[in-house]
Amino acid sequence: DTGVSQDPRHKITKRGQNVTFRCDPISEHNRLYWYRQTLGQGPEFLTYFQNEAQLEKSRLLSDRFSAERPKGSFSTLEIQRTEQGDSAMYLCAGENGQPTNYGYTFGSGTRLTVV
Protein backbone atom coordinates (compact mmCIF):
# COMPACT_ATOMS: atom_id res chain seq x y z
CA ASP A 1 0.00 0.00 0.00
CA THR A 2 1.64 3.22 -1.18
CA GLY A 3 -0.89 5.46 0.55
CA VAL A 4 -2.16 6.78 -2.81
CA SER A 5 -5.28 4.93 -3.93
CA GLN A 6 -6.71 4.86 -7.43
CA ASP A 7 -10.08 3.56 -8.45
CA PRO A 8 -10.91 1.59 -10.50
CA ARG A 9 -7.84 -0.53 -11.19
CA HIS A 10 -9.15 -1.53 -14.59
CA LYS A 11 -11.76 -0.01 -16.87
CA ILE A 12 -12.97 -1.32 -20.20
CA THR A 13 -15.23 1.02 -22.11
CA LYS A 14 -16.68 1.36 -25.56
CA ARG A 15 -15.45 4.11 -27.83
CA GLY A 16 -17.47 7.25 -27.37
CA GLN A 17 -18.36 6.62 -23.72
CA ASN A 18 -17.30 8.86 -20.85
CA VAL A 19 -15.13 7.54 -18.04
CA THR A 20 -14.08 8.97 -14.70
CA PHE A 21 -11.15 7.92 -12.52
CA ARG A 22 -10.53 8.79 -8.92
CA CYS A 23 -7.33 9.32 -6.96
CA ASP A 24 -7.05 9.59 -3.18
CA PRO A 25 -3.64 10.85 -2.03
CA ILE A 26 -2.54 11.01 1.58
CA SER A 27 -3.38 14.17 3.51
CA GLU A 28 0.20 15.50 3.41
CA HIS A 29 0.26 15.62 -0.38
CA ASN A 30 -0.14 19.29 -1.25
CA ARG A 31 0.46 18.52 -4.90
CA LEU A 32 -1.31 15.90 -6.93
CA TYR A 33 -0.27 14.87 -10.44
CA TRP A 34 -1.85 12.91 -13.25
CA TYR A 35 0.35 11.07 -15.73
CA ARG A 36 -0.44 8.77 -18.62
CA GLN A 37 1.67 5.76 -19.47
CA THR A 38 1.39 3.77 -22.68
CA LEU A 39 3.00 0.40 -23.28
CA GLY A 40 6.77 0.59 -23.47
CA GLN A 41 6.91 4.24 -22.51
CA GLY A 42 7.54 6.25 -19.41
CA PRO A 43 4.83 8.30 -17.75
CA GLU A 44 3.84 11.51 -19.57
CA PHE A 45 2.71 14.52 -17.58
CA LEU A 46 -0.95 15.50 -17.96
CA THR A 47 -1.76 17.99 -15.22
CA TYR A 48 -1.18 18.85 -11.58
CA PHE A 49 -2.87 20.54 -8.66
CA GLN A 50 -1.54 22.39 -5.69
CA ASN A 51 -4.25 21.93 -3.11
CA GLU A 52 -7.43 22.63 -5.10
CA ALA A 53 -5.84 24.83 -7.77
CA GLN A 54 -5.01 23.29 -11.14
CA LEU A 55 -1.68 24.93 -11.93
CA GLU A 56 -0.61 23.38 -15.21
CA LYS A 57 -2.04 21.32 -18.03
CA SER A 58 -0.08 19.54 -20.73
CA ARG A 59 -0.82 19.98 -24.40
CA LEU A 60 -1.58 16.24 -24.27
CA LEU A 61 -4.70 17.09 -22.29
CA SER A 62 -7.25 17.71 -25.04
CA ASP A 63 -10.57 19.38 -24.34
CA ARG A 64 -12.08 15.90 -23.84
CA PHE A 65 -10.09 15.59 -20.63
CA SER A 66 -10.95 17.39 -17.43
CA ALA A 67 -9.53 17.05 -13.95
CA GLU A 68 -10.70 18.38 -10.63
CA ARG A 69 -9.54 18.44 -7.05
CA PRO A 70 -12.49 20.18 -5.41
CA LYS A 71 -11.42 20.21 -1.78
CA GLY A 72 -7.72 19.78 -2.18
CA SER A 73 -7.95 16.13 -1.23
CA PHE A 74 -9.12 13.52 -3.76
CA SER A 75 -9.00 14.19 -7.48
CA THR A 76 -10.97 12.98 -10.48
CA LEU A 77 -9.93 12.70 -14.11
CA GLU A 78 -12.73 12.49 -16.66
CA ILE A 79 -12.38 11.57 -20.31
CA GLN A 80 -15.33 12.35 -22.51
CA ARG A 81 -16.09 10.63 -25.82
CA THR A 82 -13.27 8.14 -25.36
CA GLU A 83 -11.14 7.12 -28.33
CA GLN A 84 -9.00 4.03 -28.82
CA GLY A 85 -5.91 6.21 -28.48
CA ASP A 86 -6.93 6.96 -24.90
CA SER A 87 -6.12 3.37 -23.94
CA ALA A 88 -3.32 3.64 -21.40
CA MET A 89 -2.45 3.41 -17.73
CA TYR A 90 -3.45 6.58 -15.89
CA LEU A 91 -1.23 7.22 -12.91
CA CYS A 92 -1.82 9.56 -10.02
CA ALA A 93 1.01 10.76 -7.78
CA GLY A 94 1.18 12.85 -4.65
CA GLU A 95 3.98 15.05 -3.36
CA ASN A 96 4.49 17.32 -0.35
CA GLY A 97 7.76 18.95 -1.36
CA GLN A 98 9.35 18.66 2.04
CA PRO A 99 13.16 18.44 1.99
CA THR A 100 13.00 15.17 3.91
CA ASN A 101 10.57 13.67 1.46
CA TYR A 102 11.43 14.49 -2.12
CA GLY A 103 9.84 12.64 -4.97
CA TYR A 104 6.43 11.31 -5.88
CA THR A 105 4.35 8.63 -4.27
CA PHE A 106 2.48 6.95 -7.11
CA GLY A 107 -0.75 5.04 -6.94
CA SER A 108 -1.09 1.68 -8.67
CA GLY A 109 -2.82 3.28 -11.64
CA THR A 110 -6.03 2.80 -13.57
CA ARG A 111 -5.66 0.81 -16.77
CA LEU A 112 -8.12 2.03 -19.39
CA THR A 113 -8.97 -0.07 -22.43
CA VAL A 114 -11.18 1.51 -25.09
CA VAL A 115 -12.76 -1.03 -27.43
Next chain:
Amino acid sequence: GEDVEQSLFLSVREGDSSVINCTYTDSSSTYLYWYKQEPGAGLQLLTYIFSNMDMKQDQRLTVLLNKKDKHLSLRIADTQTGDSAIYFCAGGTDSWGKLQFGAGTQVVVTP
Protein backbone atom coordinates in the same frame (compact mmCIF):
# COMPACT_ATOMS: atom_id res chain seq x y z
CA GLY B 1 11.21 20.51 -22.99
CA GLU B 2 13.55 17.84 -21.84
CA ASP B 3 14.38 14.54 -23.44
CA VAL B 4 15.47 11.68 -21.26
CA GLU B 5 16.94 8.61 -22.92
CA GLN B 6 17.63 5.17 -21.53
CA SER B 7 18.76 1.86 -22.92
CA LEU B 8 15.75 -0.44 -23.23
CA PHE B 9 16.96 -3.72 -21.82
CA LEU B 10 19.54 -5.15 -19.45
CA SER B 11 20.13 -8.78 -18.56
CA VAL B 12 22.19 -9.55 -15.47
CA ARG B 13 23.05 -12.65 -13.50
CA GLU B 14 21.98 -12.93 -9.91
CA GLY B 15 24.71 -11.67 -7.59
CA ASP B 16 26.35 -9.47 -10.23
CA SER B 17 26.14 -5.68 -10.34
CA SER B 18 23.69 -3.93 -12.67
CA VAL B 19 24.36 -0.55 -14.19
CA ILE B 20 21.47 1.34 -15.78
CA ASN B 21 22.32 4.44 -17.79
CA CYS B 22 20.36 7.58 -18.59
CA THR B 23 21.11 10.77 -20.50
CA TYR B 24 19.14 13.99 -20.36
CA THR B 25 19.22 17.11 -22.47
CA ASP B 26 18.04 19.88 -20.16
CA SER B 27 21.00 21.34 -18.30
CA SER B 28 18.60 23.09 -15.94
CA SER B 29 17.54 19.73 -14.50
CA THR B 30 18.47 20.04 -10.89
CA TYR B 31 16.68 17.05 -9.43
CA LEU B 32 17.12 13.60 -10.92
CA TYR B 33 15.26 10.51 -9.78
CA TRP B 34 15.22 6.77 -10.24
CA TYR B 35 11.92 4.90 -10.05
CA LYS B 36 11.18 1.18 -10.21
CA GLN B 37 8.04 -0.33 -11.72
CA GLU B 38 6.99 -3.92 -11.25
CA PRO B 39 4.38 -5.55 -13.52
CA GLY B 40 0.91 -4.08 -13.13
CA ALA B 41 2.00 -1.61 -10.48
CA GLY B 42 2.70 2.08 -10.16
CA LEU B 43 6.18 3.50 -9.88
CA GLN B 44 8.16 3.31 -6.67
CA LEU B 45 10.75 5.97 -5.84
CA LEU B 46 14.18 4.38 -5.34
CA THR B 47 16.48 7.34 -4.90
CA TYR B 48 17.26 10.84 -6.11
CA ILE B 49 20.27 13.09 -6.58
CA PHE B 50 20.69 16.83 -6.80
CA SER B 51 22.72 18.43 -9.55
CA ASN B 52 25.26 19.74 -7.02
CA MET B 53 26.19 16.15 -6.15
CA ASP B 54 28.35 13.72 -8.09
CA MET B 55 27.43 10.55 -6.26
CA LYS B 56 24.90 9.25 -3.81
CA GLN B 57 24.92 5.84 -2.14
CA ASP B 58 21.95 4.21 -0.48
CA GLN B 59 22.50 0.61 0.63
CA ARG B 60 22.82 -1.46 -2.59
CA LEU B 61 22.12 1.54 -4.81
CA THR B 62 24.75 3.97 -6.10
CA VAL B 63 23.82 6.94 -8.28
CA LEU B 64 26.48 8.69 -10.33
CA LEU B 65 25.90 12.03 -12.01
CA ASN B 66 28.14 13.49 -14.71
CA LYS B 67 26.77 16.97 -15.23
CA LYS B 68 29.16 17.80 -18.04
CA ASP B 69 27.93 14.89 -20.13
CA LYS B 70 24.37 15.04 -18.71
CA HIS B 71 24.68 11.38 -17.82
CA LEU B 72 23.09 9.63 -14.87
CA SER B 73 23.61 6.03 -13.84
CA LEU B 74 22.17 3.67 -11.25
CA ARG B 75 24.28 0.81 -10.00
CA ILE B 76 22.61 -2.03 -8.12
CA ALA B 77 25.06 -4.17 -6.19
CA ASP B 78 24.47 -7.88 -5.64
CA THR B 79 21.45 -7.94 -7.95
CA GLN B 80 18.62 -10.20 -6.79
CA THR B 81 15.70 -11.75 -8.68
CA GLY B 82 13.43 -9.29 -6.89
CA ASP B 83 15.26 -6.49 -8.70
CA SER B 84 13.71 -7.62 -12.01
CA ALA B 85 11.57 -4.66 -13.05
CA ILE B 86 11.51 -1.60 -15.29
CA TYR B 87 13.65 1.28 -14.08
CA PHE B 88 12.88 4.87 -15.03
CA CYS B 89 15.05 7.91 -14.68
CA ALA B 90 13.31 11.25 -14.44
CA GLY B 91 14.40 14.87 -14.23
CA GLY B 92 12.88 18.07 -12.92
CA THR B 93 13.96 21.66 -12.62
CA ASP B 94 12.44 22.33 -9.21
CA SER B 95 12.58 20.59 -5.87
CA TRP B 96 9.01 19.55 -6.54
CA GLY B 97 7.01 19.69 -9.71
CA LYS B 98 6.44 17.90 -12.97
CA LEU B 99 9.00 15.41 -14.15
CA GLN B 100 10.20 14.23 -17.54
CA PHE B 101 10.59 10.45 -17.58
CA GLY B 102 12.67 8.24 -19.80
CA ALA B 103 11.11 5.25 -21.57
CA GLY B 104 12.48 2.86 -18.97
CA THR B 105 15.07 0.08 -18.87
CA GLN B 106 13.77 -3.44 -18.37
CA VAL B 107 16.13 -5.36 -16.10
CA VAL B 108 15.93 -9.13 -16.14
CA VAL B 109 17.84 -11.00 -13.47
CA THR B 110 18.71 -14.58 -14.30
CA PRO B 111 19.67 -17.26 -11.75
